[in-house]
Amino acid sequence: MGNLLLIAYLDIKESLRSKWFYVYTFVFGGLMGLFFISGITDSVVMGFTGLSRLLLIFMQVTIVILPIFILITTVKSISADRESNILEYMLSFPISLRDYYWGKFLGRFATVFLPVMMALIIGIAWGLYKGGEIPWGMVTLYSLLIFSICTVFLGISFFISTLVKSHDIALGLSFTVWIVLLAFIDVALIGLMMQNRVSDQLIITLAMLNPLETFRIGAITLFDPELTVIGPVAYYLLDTLGHGFLMLYAILYPVVLGALFTLLGYTLFRKKDIL
Amino acid sequence: MSVIVDISSATKSFMGVKVLDSIDLKISSGERIAMLGPNGAGKTTLARSILGFYHLESGSITVAGHDPIRERVAVLEKVAFIPQLPPPVKLTLDELLDFVQKSSGVARNRIESFARKMELDIDAHANKPFFKLSGGMKQKMLIAIALARRSALFIFDEPTASLDPKARKLFYDLLSSLDYDYSAIYITHRLEELEGLINRKIYMELGRVVSDEKI
Numbered sequence A: 001m002g003n004l005l006l007i008a009y010l011d012i013k014e015s016l017r018s019k020w021f022y023v024y025t026f027v028f029g030g031l032m033g034l035f036f037i038s039g040i041t042d043s044v045v046m047g048f049t050g051l052s053r054l055l056l057i058f059m060q061v062t063i064v065i066l067p068i069f070i071l072i073t074t075v076k077s078i079s080a081d082r083e084s085n086i087l088e089y090m091l092s093f094p095i096s097l098r099d100y101y102w103g104k105f106l107g108r109f110a111t112v113f114l115p116v117m118m119a120l121i122i123g124i125a126w127g128l129y130k131g132g133e134i135p136w137g138m139v140t141l142y143s144l145l146i147f148s149i150c151t152v153f154l155g156i157s158f159f160i161s162t163l164v165k166s167h168d169i170a171l172g173l174s175f176t177v178w179i180v181l182l183a184f185i186d187v188a189l190i191g192l193m194m195q196n197r198v199s200d201q202l203i204i205t206l207a208m209l210n211p212l213e214t215f216r217i218g219a220i221t222l223f224d225p226e227l228t229v230i231g232p233v234a235y236y237l238l239d240t241l242g243h244g245f246l247m248l249y250a251i252l253y254p255v256v257l258g259a260l261f262t263l264l265g266y267t268l269f270r271k272k273d274i275l
Numbered sequence B: 001m002s003v004i005v006d007i008s009s010a011t012k013s014f015m016g017v018k019v020l021d022s023i024d025l026k027i028s029s030g031e032r033i034a035m036l037g038p039n040g041a042g043k044t045t046l047a048r049s050i051l052g053f054y055h056l057e058s059g060s061i062t063v064a065g066h067d068p069i070r071e072r073v074a075v076l077e078k079v080a081f082i083p084q085l086p087p088p089v090k091l092t093l094d095e096l097l098d099f100v101q102k103s104s105g106v107a108r109n110r111i112e113s114f115a116r117k118m119e120l121d122i123d124a125h126a127n128k129p130f131f132k133l134s135g136g137m138k139q140k141m142l143i144a145i146a147l148a149r150r151s152a153l154f155i156f157d158e159p160t161a162s163l164d165p166k167a168r169k170l171f172y173d174l175l176s177s178l179d180y181d182y183s184a185i186y187i188t189h190r191l192e193e194l195e196g197l198i199n200r201k202i203y204m205e206l207g208r209v210v211s212d213e214k215i
């Protein structure tokens, strides 16, 4: 446990000095700032208080940029460590592969999760300052959803990084994963539906397997009574599965999927050549 | 004399080419080996296999009786390694020392004392990321860390590549002054410099040991 925490700690310190971390923090912090300036918090639209509206929009932006941020920076840093022989040197010390892998995972998790949470907290603080009501249910759900989405995309990143040794292929693969998942959120699914060549069952299954879609469902569907932004698939799911189940599913499924990929990555790390 | 490294019919291929071709090699404690051979002979691959980075296709390697993959911690407690090129580690010297100290149980002041003997002032650069040091300083730092670990086996992959002649001499003097019976594998192209430090000479070519003599 000591070495695991040591690796995590050093990884965090290293991240805190890196450019990607500043860009990342700046993007999420800046996003919140932009929302304040644009006055979203002051308006009451469709029965939402300003703060709920702000959080909703924040989550919509998060779903587009967070996954690609996590994928690219994580895959890049792991494969750069391997190609520049940093990994070779660090692993020439008596550290178990278990401590190294999970330490890195823990450190990475902290550095991708905390800035987004900080932005969320700043948003809430601003809302409080403005004298608004804090929608605690929503805040709790969103924190959990951000936790899940970080887990699943970090898991995929670690899996890709241990599966593929080449820097370029690993980056290409991350990008492909992101594009495919993004393509198969509602927009593409509606396209499939309209073609009428695939069964509804398949579309529903695709939607439920896509962590980006479950995130959207969890973050937006449950709070948008009109379902204007989310589309018919989510509507159908809500109708057949119900709020409670969907919410639980949207939180747990990405965590389970992420854990699976992380474990698979760990197995590859131990079973394959390290360099 | 006890055997510290025991390699038997070790074979490893990359993309269909045998880089290690059924290598048999026993290294007893106290043996200091110059490992020679042209580029691509498989020297680095052999070193990395001893360190547990590669899974052999066939054959086996043990270090002090331990398997480098299944018992990597036990093996790496016995081995200190200096890579061919200093890696661009992003940790500061301070953090790197912290890492070495906690993972390998080496007291920091031992490393500092070896660094001083290599004419590297760690304190002056403690908060600088390792990769920002000059090539020679990096190499000195890696040498100080490796020697401070007081390992039973050193694996040095061309450790003097970026050192000036004076620093090279300091390094060789330090090695001669170590007061215990260590074993070493020096992968090198400069045999003449190692004179007096080695007692065995191995020549590798195309993944095989083609000559092996004690001197």
Ligand SMILES: Nc1ncnc2c1ncn2[C@@H]1O[C@H](COP(=O)(O)OP(=O)(O)O)[C@@H](O)[C@H]1O
Residues within 6 Å of the ligand: A275, B014, B015, B019, B037, B038, B039, B040, B041, B042, B043, B044, B045, B046
């Ligand atoms: N990780 C690897 N993947 C593919 N090929 C490799 C890898 N490591 C080494 N090789 C190849 O194996 C051969 C031997 O390399 P190496 O052991 O580095 O030789 P040396 O250190 O004797 O110069 C070279 O042809 C090299 O290209």
Ligand SMILES: [Mg+2]
Residues within 6 Å of the ligand: B043, B044, B045, B084, B157
């Ligand atoms: Mg080499």
